[in-house]
Amino acid sequence: MARIIAGVASSHVPAIGAAIDNKRTEEPYWKRVFSGFEKSKEWMAKAKPDVAIVVYNDHASAFSVEMIPTFALGCAAEFPPADEGWGPRPVPVLKGHPALAAHIAQSVILDEFDLTIVNKMEVDHGLTVPMNLLFGQPKDAWPCPVIPLAVNVVMYPPPTGHRCYMLGKAIRKAVESYPEDLNVVIFGTGGLSHQISGPRAGLINSKWDKSFLDNLTRDPKKLTRIPHIEYMREAGAEGIEMVMWLIMRGALDDKVDEVYRFYTVPASNTAVGHIILENRRKAAGKSRPAGRSKTTSKSKAAGKSRQAAARKATHRIASKGTR
Ligand code: DHB
Ligand code: FE
Numbered sequence: 001m002a003r004i005i006a007g008v009a010s011s012h013v014p015a016i017g018a019a020i021d022n023k024r025t026e027e028p029y030w031k032r033v034f035s036g037f038e039k040s041k042e043w044m045a046k047a048k049p050d051v052a053i054v055v056y057n058d059h060a061s062a063f064s065v066e067m068i069p070t071f072a073l074g075c076a077a078e079f080p081p082a083d084e085g086w087g088p089r090p091v092p093v094l095k096g097h098p099a100l101a102a103h104i105a106q107s108v109i110l111d112e113f114d115l116t117i118v119n120k121m122e123v124d125h126g127l128t129v130p131m132n133l134l135f136g137q138p139k140d141a142w143p144c145p146v147i148p149l150a151v152n153v154v155m156y157p158p159p160t161g162h163r164c165y166m167l168g169k170a171i172r173k174a175v176e177s178y179p180e181d182l183n184v185v186i187f188g189t190g191g192l193s194h195q196i197s198g199p200r201a202g203l204i205n206s207k208w209d210k211s212f213l214d215n216l217t218r219d220p221k222k223l224t225r226i227p228h229i230e231y232m233r234e235a236g237a238e239g240i241e242m243v244m245w246l247i248m249r250g251a252l253d254d255k256v257d258e259v260y261r262f263y264t265v266p267a268s269n270t271a272v273g274h275i276i277l278e279n280r281r282k283a284a285g286k287s288r289p290a291g292r293s294k295t296t297s298k299s300k301a302a303g304k305s306r307q308a309a310a311r312k313a314t315h316r317i318a319s320k321g322t323r
Pocket of ligand 1: 050059190194238
Protein backbone atom coordinates (compact mmCIF):
# COMPACT_ATOMS: atom_id res chain seq x y z
CA MET A 1 0.00 0.00 0.00
CA ALA A 2 1.19 3.53 -0.70
CA ARG A 3 0.94 6.10 2.09
CA ILE A 4 1.39 9.79 2.71
CA ILE A 5 4.11 10.20 5.31
CA ALA A 6 4.27 13.98 5.55
CA GLY A 7 3.18 17.33 4.19
CA VAL A 8 5.49 20.17 3.30
CA ALA A 9 4.39 23.70 2.52
CA SER A 10 6.51 26.49 1.13
CA SER A 11 6.23 29.83 -0.60
CA HIS A 12 7.31 29.80 -4.23
CA VAL A 13 8.60 33.35 -4.80
CA PRO A 14 10.16 33.44 -8.30
CA ALA A 15 13.03 35.68 -7.13
CA ILE A 16 14.20 32.76 -4.96
CA GLY A 17 14.64 30.75 -8.16
CA ALA A 18 16.48 33.65 -9.78
CA ALA A 19 18.81 33.89 -6.74
CA ILE A 20 19.67 30.20 -7.17
CA ASP A 21 20.09 30.42 -10.93
CA ASN A 22 22.29 33.54 -10.67
CA LYS A 23 24.35 32.12 -7.79
CA ARG A 24 23.38 34.79 -5.30
CA THR A 25 22.33 32.50 -2.45
CA GLU A 26 25.30 33.56 -0.28
CA GLU A 27 24.41 37.25 -0.35
CA PRO A 28 23.09 38.35 3.07
CA TYR A 29 19.58 39.14 1.77
CA TRP A 30 19.24 35.68 0.27
CA LYS A 31 21.19 33.79 2.91
CA ARG A 32 18.49 34.84 5.40
CA VAL A 33 15.93 33.07 3.21
CA PHE A 34 17.93 29.98 2.26
CA SER A 35 19.25 29.36 5.78
CA GLY A 36 15.66 28.64 6.81
CA PHE A 37 15.58 25.62 4.49
CA GLU A 38 18.84 23.93 5.53
CA LYS A 39 17.11 21.75 8.15
CA SER A 40 14.32 21.04 5.70
CA LYS A 41 16.73 19.67 3.12
CA GLU A 42 18.24 17.42 5.79
CA TRP A 43 14.75 16.27 6.77
CA MET A 44 13.91 15.54 3.13
CA ALA A 45 17.16 13.63 2.57
CA LYS A 46 16.16 11.38 5.48
CA ALA A 47 12.52 11.07 4.48
CA LYS A 48 13.54 9.92 0.97
CA PRO A 49 10.03 9.91 -0.48
CA ASP A 50 9.35 7.59 -3.41
CA VAL A 51 7.02 10.18 -4.94
CA ALA A 52 6.16 13.83 -4.29
CA ILE A 53 2.71 15.22 -5.07
CA VAL A 54 3.24 18.96 -5.55
CA VAL A 55 0.15 21.16 -5.25
CA TYR A 56 0.99 24.46 -6.91
CA ASN A 57 -0.43 27.08 -9.19
CA ASP A 58 0.48 27.87 -12.74
CA HIS A 59 1.13 31.58 -13.35
CA ALA A 60 -0.08 31.78 -16.96
CA SER A 61 2.79 29.55 -18.13
CA ALA A 62 1.09 26.26 -19.05
CA PHE A 63 -2.39 27.77 -19.06
CA SER A 64 -3.55 31.29 -19.89
CA VAL A 65 -6.67 33.39 -19.45
CA GLU A 66 -8.03 31.41 -22.41
CA MET A 67 -8.24 28.22 -20.38
CA ILE A 68 -7.82 27.75 -16.63
CA PRO A 69 -8.74 24.40 -15.08
CA THR A 70 -9.67 24.55 -11.39
CA PHE A 71 -7.73 21.39 -10.51
CA ALA A 72 -5.37 19.86 -13.10
CA LEU A 73 -3.44 16.67 -12.37
CA GLY A 74 -0.20 16.02 -14.24
CA CYS A 75 -0.31 12.45 -15.51
CA ALA A 76 2.59 12.76 -17.97
CA ALA A 77 5.92 10.92 -17.84
CA GLU A 78 7.81 14.19 -17.60
CA PHE A 79 7.32 17.90 -17.02
CA PRO A 80 9.89 20.33 -18.45
CA PRO A 81 10.49 23.70 -16.79
CA ALA A 82 8.50 26.49 -18.47
CA ASP A 83 9.95 29.56 -20.15
CA GLU A 84 8.58 32.38 -18.00
CA GLY A 85 10.03 35.13 -20.16
CA TRP A 86 13.77 34.71 -19.69
CA GLY A 87 14.23 31.09 -20.79
CA PRO A 88 13.41 27.90 -18.87
CA ARG A 89 15.06 27.68 -15.43
CA PRO A 90 18.21 25.52 -15.48
CA VAL A 91 16.66 22.75 -13.41
CA PRO A 92 16.27 19.10 -14.42
CA VAL A 93 13.14 18.02 -16.25
CA LEU A 94 10.78 16.56 -13.66
CA LYS A 95 9.92 12.91 -14.06
CA GLY A 96 6.29 12.09 -13.43
CA HIS A 97 4.66 8.95 -12.03
CA PRO A 98 2.00 8.25 -14.66
CA ALA A 99 0.73 5.06 -12.99
CA LEU A 100 0.09 6.62 -9.58
CA ALA A 101 -1.20 9.81 -11.19
CA ALA A 102 -3.71 7.86 -13.31
CA HIS A 103 -4.79 5.96 -10.20
CA ILE A 104 -5.29 9.21 -8.28
CA ALA A 105 -7.25 10.68 -11.20
CA GLN A 106 -9.54 7.65 -11.29
CA SER A 107 -10.08 7.48 -7.54
CA VAL A 108 -10.62 11.21 -7.05
CA ILE A 109 -12.86 11.67 -10.09
CA LEU A 110 -15.00 8.69 -9.10
CA ASP A 111 -15.21 10.36 -5.67
CA GLU A 112 -16.82 13.29 -7.54
CA PHE A 113 -13.91 15.73 -7.70
CA ASP A 114 -13.79 16.76 -11.33
CA LEU A 115 -10.07 16.96 -12.04
CA THR A 116 -8.65 17.91 -15.41
CA ILE A 117 -6.23 15.26 -16.67
CA VAL A 118 -3.09 16.80 -18.14
CA ASN A 119 -0.86 14.64 -20.32
CA LYS A 120 1.53 17.39 -21.44
CA MET A 121 2.54 20.35 -19.30
CA GLU A 122 5.44 22.63 -18.53
CA VAL A 123 5.84 23.73 -14.92
CA ASP A 124 6.80 27.19 -13.68
CA HIS A 125 8.32 28.72 -10.54
CA GLY A 126 5.22 27.71 -8.59
CA LEU A 127 6.56 24.16 -8.65
CA THR A 128 10.29 24.43 -9.35
CA VAL A 129 11.12 26.87 -6.52
CA PRO A 130 9.72 24.70 -3.68
CA MET A 131 11.50 21.70 -5.29
CA ASN A 132 14.80 23.61 -5.02
CA LEU A 133 14.12 24.69 -1.45
CA LEU A 134 13.50 21.12 -0.31
CA PHE A 135 15.73 19.09 -2.61
CA GLY A 136 18.49 21.60 -3.42
CA GLN A 137 19.72 22.11 -6.96
CA PRO A 138 20.49 18.69 -8.50
CA LYS A 139 22.61 18.69 -11.63
CA ASP A 140 21.03 15.90 -13.61
CA ALA A 141 17.87 14.57 -11.99
CA TRP A 142 15.48 15.22 -9.10
CA PRO A 143 15.66 12.52 -6.42
CA CYS A 144 12.06 11.32 -6.90
CA PRO A 145 9.23 11.47 -9.41
CA VAL A 146 6.70 14.26 -9.05
CA ILE A 147 2.95 14.43 -9.64
CA PRO A 148 1.99 18.07 -10.16
CA LEU A 149 -1.48 19.24 -9.18
CA ALA A 150 -2.17 22.70 -10.58
CA VAL A 151 -4.88 24.73 -8.83
CA ASN A 152 -6.51 27.85 -10.20
CA VAL A 153 -5.80 30.73 -7.86
CA VAL A 154 -5.15 33.31 -10.55
CA MET A 155 -8.63 34.00 -11.93
CA TYR A 156 -11.86 34.38 -10.00
CA PRO A 157 -13.40 32.11 -8.78
CA PRO A 158 -10.74 29.92 -7.21
CA PRO A 159 -11.86 26.86 -5.24
CA THR A 160 -12.79 27.39 -1.58
CA GLY A 161 -10.46 26.38 1.20
CA HIS A 162 -12.98 23.76 2.24
CA ARG A 163 -13.07 22.24 -1.25
CA CYS A 164 -9.28 22.12 -1.23
CA TYR A 165 -9.20 20.43 2.16
CA MET A 166 -11.71 17.81 1.03
CA LEU A 167 -9.74 17.20 -2.15
CA GLY A 168 -6.72 16.52 0.06
CA LYS A 169 -8.73 13.85 1.84
CA ALA A 170 -9.74 12.29 -1.48
CA ILE A 171 -6.10 12.29 -2.60
CA ARG A 172 -5.09 10.53 0.58
CA LYS A 173 -7.74 7.86 0.01
CA ALA A 174 -6.47 7.45 -3.55
CA VAL A 175 -2.86 7.07 -2.46
CA GLU A 176 -3.81 4.53 0.21
CA SER A 177 -5.64 2.39 -2.33
CA TYR A 178 -2.57 2.16 -4.58
CA PRO A 179 -1.13 -1.32 -4.19
CA GLU A 180 2.57 -0.52 -4.52
CA ASP A 181 4.58 0.14 -1.36
CA LEU A 182 5.41 3.84 -1.76
CA ASN A 183 6.15 6.64 0.68
CA VAL A 184 4.60 9.84 -0.59
CA VAL A 185 5.22 13.42 0.51
CA ILE A 186 2.64 16.04 -0.46
CA PHE A 187 3.58 19.70 -0.99
CA GLY A 188 1.37 22.76 -0.64
CA THR A 189 2.95 25.83 -2.20
CA GLY A 190 2.42 29.56 -2.61
CA GLY A 191 1.75 32.39 -0.18
CA LEU A 192 2.17 33.63 2.36
CA SER A 193 0.75 37.15 2.42
CA HIS A 194 1.60 39.11 -0.69
CA GLN A 195 0.10 41.49 -3.16
CA ILE A 196 1.97 42.08 -6.40
CA SER A 197 0.10 44.98 -7.98
CA GLY A 198 -2.30 47.86 -7.31
CA PRO A 199 -2.32 50.40 -4.50
CA ARG A 200 -1.71 47.71 -1.86
CA ALA A 201 1.34 46.21 -3.67
CA GLY A 202 3.88 45.02 -1.11
CA LEU A 203 1.24 44.22 1.54
CA ILE A 204 2.51 41.76 4.14
CA ASN A 205 0.55 40.69 7.23
CA SER A 206 2.84 38.66 9.48
CA LYS A 207 0.29 38.38 12.27
CA TRP A 208 -2.25 36.78 9.97
CA ASP A 209 0.39 34.54 8.38
CA LYS A 210 1.56 33.22 11.73
CA SER A 211 -1.95 32.53 12.89
CA PHE A 212 -2.53 30.64 9.61
CA LEU A 213 0.57 28.53 10.29
CA ASP A 214 -0.54 27.85 13.89
CA ASN A 215 -3.96 26.72 12.75
CA LEU A 216 -2.58 24.69 9.88
CA THR A 217 -1.03 22.42 12.48
CA ARG A 218 -3.63 22.61 15.24
CA ASP A 219 -7.01 23.49 13.80
CA PRO A 220 -7.08 23.22 9.99
CA LYS A 221 -10.89 22.96 9.98
CA LYS A 222 -10.99 26.56 11.23
CA LEU A 223 -8.96 27.57 8.18
CA THR A 224 -11.41 25.82 5.85
CA ARG A 225 -14.04 28.38 6.90
CA ILE A 226 -11.99 31.42 5.80
CA PRO A 227 -13.81 33.05 2.85
CA HIS A 228 -11.90 34.31 -0.21
CA ILE A 229 -12.57 37.91 0.79
CA GLU A 230 -10.66 37.44 4.05
CA TYR A 231 -7.59 36.05 2.24
CA MET A 232 -7.72 39.03 -0.09
CA ARG A 233 -8.26 41.61 2.64
CA GLU A 234 -5.78 40.22 5.17
CA ALA A 235 -3.16 38.47 3.03
CA GLY A 236 -3.35 40.45 -0.23
CA ALA A 237 -4.72 39.48 -3.62
CA GLU A 238 -2.09 36.78 -4.11
CA GLY A 239 -2.49 35.54 -0.53
CA ILE A 240 -5.32 33.43 -1.94
CA GLU A 241 -2.57 30.98 -2.99
CA MET A 242 -2.73 29.73 0.58
CA VAL A 243 -5.87 27.69 -0.12
CA MET A 244 -3.45 25.26 -1.79
CA TRP A 245 -1.86 24.53 1.58
CA LEU A 246 -5.23 23.13 2.66
CA ILE A 247 -5.04 20.40 0.02
CA MET A 248 -1.77 19.29 1.59
CA ARG A 249 -3.27 19.51 5.08
CA GLY A 250 -6.41 17.60 4.12
CA ALA A 251 -4.22 14.72 2.95
CA LEU A 252 -2.68 14.32 6.43
CA ASP A 253 -3.95 12.93 9.72
CA ASP A 254 -6.22 15.17 11.81
CA LYS A 255 -3.45 15.34 14.41
CA VAL A 256 0.05 15.85 13.05
CA ASP A 257 3.48 16.63 14.41
CA GLU A 258 4.91 19.95 13.35
CA VAL A 259 8.57 19.13 12.91
CA TYR A 260 9.75 22.40 11.45
CA ARG A 261 8.62 25.90 10.67
CA PHE A 262 10.27 28.95 9.12
CA TYR A 263 8.98 32.43 8.43
CA THR A 264 10.83 35.44 7.13
CA VAL A 265 9.98 38.77 5.57
CA PRO A 266 10.49 39.79 2.86
CA ALA A 267 11.69 37.96 -0.23
CA SER A 268 10.89 40.11 -3.20
CA ASN A 269 7.64 41.65 -1.93
CA THR A 270 6.45 38.49 -0.29
CA ALA A 271 6.32 36.88 3.14
CA VAL A 272 8.08 33.51 3.01
CA GLY A 273 6.52 30.72 5.04
CA HIS A 274 7.43 27.08 5.33
CA ILE A 275 6.24 24.18 7.47
CA ILE A 276 6.81 20.44 7.69
CA LEU A 277 4.06 18.28 9.17
CA GLU A 278 4.45 14.55 9.78
CA ASN A 279 1.67 12.03 10.06
CA ARG A 280 1.63 10.36 13.45
CA ARG A 281 0.37 7.07 12.21
CA LYS A 282 3.30 4.76 11.90
CA ALA A 283 4.15 3.91 8.35
CA ALA A 284 3.53 0.21 7.97
CA GLY A 285 6.21 -1.74 6.21
CA LYS A 286 8.78 0.52 4.64
CA SER A 287 10.82 3.22 6.29
CA ARG A 288 9.18 5.49 8.83
CA PRO A 289 8.88 9.22 8.38
CA ALA A 290 12.18 11.00 8.93
CA GLY A 291 13.06 12.07 12.45
CA ARG A 292 11.11 9.27 14.14
CA SER A 293 13.15 6.12 14.37
CA LYS A 294 11.27 4.68 17.37
CA THR A 295 8.35 5.99 19.35
CA THR A 296 9.62 5.36 22.87
CA SER A 297 8.55 7.93 25.44
CA LYS A 298 12.16 9.07 25.64
CA SER A 299 12.41 9.74 21.94
CA LYS A 300 8.93 11.33 22.02
CA ALA A 301 10.19 13.77 24.64
CA ALA A 302 13.31 14.40 22.57
CA GLY A 303 11.07 15.00 19.55
CA LYS A 304 9.00 17.49 21.51
CA SER A 305 12.06 19.43 22.63
CA ARG A 306 13.40 19.31 19.06
CA GLN A 307 10.13 20.86 17.93
CA ALA A 308 10.32 23.49 20.63
CA ALA A 309 13.92 24.27 19.64
CA ALA A 310 12.95 24.45 15.97
CA ARG A 311 10.10 26.83 16.84
CA LYS A 312 12.40 29.02 18.91
CA ALA A 313 14.92 29.12 16.08
CA THR A 314 12.10 30.01 13.73
CA HIS A 315 11.01 32.89 15.90
CA ARG A 316 14.59 34.08 16.20
CA ILE A 317 15.03 34.07 12.46
CA ALA A 318 11.55 35.49 11.85
CA SER A 319 11.91 38.32 14.33
CA LYS A 320 14.89 39.67 12.40
CA GLY A 321 12.89 40.34 9.31
CA THR A 322 9.31 40.50 10.54
CA ARG A 323 7.30 43.58 9.85
C1 DHB B 1 5.85 36.79 -6.80
C2 DHB B 1 5.19 35.92 -7.65
C3 DHB B 1 4.54 34.82 -7.13
O1 DHB B 1 3.94 33.90 -7.91
C4 DHB B 1 4.49 34.60 -5.76
O2 DHB B 1 3.80 33.54 -5.33
C5 DHB B 1 5.16 35.47 -4.91
C6 DHB B 1 5.82 36.58 -5.45
C7 DHB B 1 6.60 37.96 -7.37
O3 DHB B 1 6.45 38.22 -8.56
O4 DHB B 1 7.36 38.59 -6.63
FE1 FE C 1 2.65 32.62 -6.93
